[in-house]
Amino acid sequence: MSRVKIVGGGLTGILAAFQAHAMGAVDIELHERFDNLGGVALPDVRNGLEMREGCIYFGPGTDPIRALLETHGLEFQDFDNRFGSLSPGDVYIEDFGGPxxxxxxxxxxxxxxxxxxxxxxxxxxxxxxxxxxxxxxxxxxxxxxxxxxxxxxxxxxxxxxxxxxxxxxxxxxxxxxxxxxxxxxxRHLWGHTNNLQASLPVGGFPTLLRGCRRALEAIGVTIHERDLVSPRQALAEHAGEVLVWAANPTPLFKAAGVPVPRLLPKSFATYTFEARWTGALPFYVQNFTAEGSCFRVYVYESGGKTLLTAECVAEDGGDELSWDIHRLLKGFEGDLTLGDLLAASIKPRWIYHTVDAIERLTQLRATLAERVGPAFVAGAWEPYAKGEKFVEMDAALSAALGVSKAKAAA
Structure with a gap:
């Protein structure tokens, strides 16, 4: 098959389109329900500054996702990957993002x-x-x-x-x-060198995603924005094409006749401040003390300014949050001055699977495999890390298009 229909214009869908083209597909459509490509990787931009919600990095030059994007003209800048954590008992640990x-x-x-x-x-x-x-x-x-x-x-x-x-x-x-x-x-305690280097897109994530759009159009991918695809219609019309569902799989359950799983609805509050920070940039700290409201602080540069994003388990925009942020960073090299609050939002995040959801996703995959066969490609719904998502999606797309691993790599 050389026709590919991709539902979902986030990073997974974008990468699927690039890979489908590399595997020889000549008729590729990418459908996105919102106004722009990018999904969760596309930050809100205010006065030229990116209000990033969460830490999204790429790897060094050996990162296959970065390498794929670079073949289409996208540019990345390496940085020393610095991070840390705070655990109970005021245990600050450098170069370790866990407890x-x-x-x-x-x-x-x-x-x-x-x-x-x-x-x-x-x-x-x-x-x-x-x-x-x-x-x-x-x-x-x-x-x-x-x-x-x-x-x-x-x-x-x-x-x-x-x-x-x-x-x-x-x-x-x-x-x-x-x-x-x-x-x-x-890593510093046993000479482990993994994750020493990481990278971010030159010009920021909006620049990256605009570049992805131009590159996709240049290789003949047809992009449909503001286009909500019906699961029933997509499954009914799949004959002669590969269908990649890179979007949220929830609408597929009813269409496939599989019970909808019990999900874990969890919303987080995010606050972005202008800041002065004399330590490493970018830099993030995880909080495992189960105290306060802030579970992660991320300090980064955007538009020539230093910004700080605080991700919180509950709404908290006052003095207590400021104290929380300073507590998280005080055990690491650098001085912080917190400036004006630039943005605040409360959004659900569907990144924590329930046991029921994993069981139902397995059932959904089996049902769709029986009904559609390898022509249906799931968008790596279960993995959290983008690298794992890419590997899973790439393997399924190769099978659907009948491309050997060696040929796909070439």
Whole structure:
């Protein structure tokens, strides 16, 4: 098949269009329900400044997503990837974005189920209990209903036992898959070089996404904006074409006759300030203390100014938030002066899967595979990291178009 219809104009849909073209598709349509391409990667722009909600980075030159975009003329700028975390007991850890707890015990038990509660039960009590408190503070729900994959967007997929012997911990990570999955060592403590470099698009994300649009049009991709595609119609008309559903899969359940899963509705408040910061830029800090309202602070440059975004579990725009922000950054090199509030928003984020949602997504995939076959490409709905999404989508698109891995790579 050489016809490809892509539903969803976020980063996954954009990459699918570029890859479909590289795989030989000659008739590619990209459908986006809103006015612009980009999805969550497209920030609000006010007075020429990007109000970024969350930290979206690309990797160094070896990053396959960056490499693909660069082949179409998009440009990136490398930076030293600096970050840190604050855990209970005022434990500040540089170059580690996860939690650290005073614990010498690294004995783990195997998970007995698929929930986040099951995953956290694998840890010794000195790590498990503060992780449970943090997850409850962040999500505010029964953790047995949340899928264990939520550990990644919660940034608790790996935890550092601060009191453990480093040699013993490193050996456990090398030899025990469960220890490697659940435990961490900050990179500066064992010479780990992963993530030392990252990159951002030259000119910012709006420039990147405008460039993507121009590049897509240059290779013949037809872009339909403000176009809400009916799932029933798309599935009924798929004959002779590959259908890539890179949008939210929720509308597909009813169309496929699969029960709609119970979702986890969670909204977060985001505040962006003008700031002065003498430390590394960009820089972010995660808060695992389960205190205050702010779970992450992100400091970055946009339009020649330094901006600071605070992501909060609840609405909090006053003096307490300012105190929270300063508390998060005080353990790291740099002085902060917080300026005017530039933007505030409260939005839902559908990034934490329930156990029911993962089960229903599996059922949905099976139903669509039976009905449509490999001509239906799911938009990597379950993974959180964009790299994992790209690999999954790329493999499914290759199969749908009948392209070998070697040919696709060439």
């Amino acid at each position: 650290g707890f005073a614990c010498a015990d690294i004995a783990l038990t195997a998970p007995v189920g698929p929930s986040l509660a099951d995953r956290l039960d694998c840890y010794p009590a000195a790590m498990r209990d503060p992780l449970v408190r943090y997850a409850h503070w962040h999500l505010g729900c029964d953790l047995s209903t949340v899928h264990e994959s939520a550990a990644t967007p919660l940034a608790i997929n790996r935890s550092y036992p601060v009191g453990a012997d480093l040699e013993t911990l490193a050996e456990a990570k090398r030899t025990n898959p469960l220890a490697n999955e659940l435990l961490a060592i900050p």
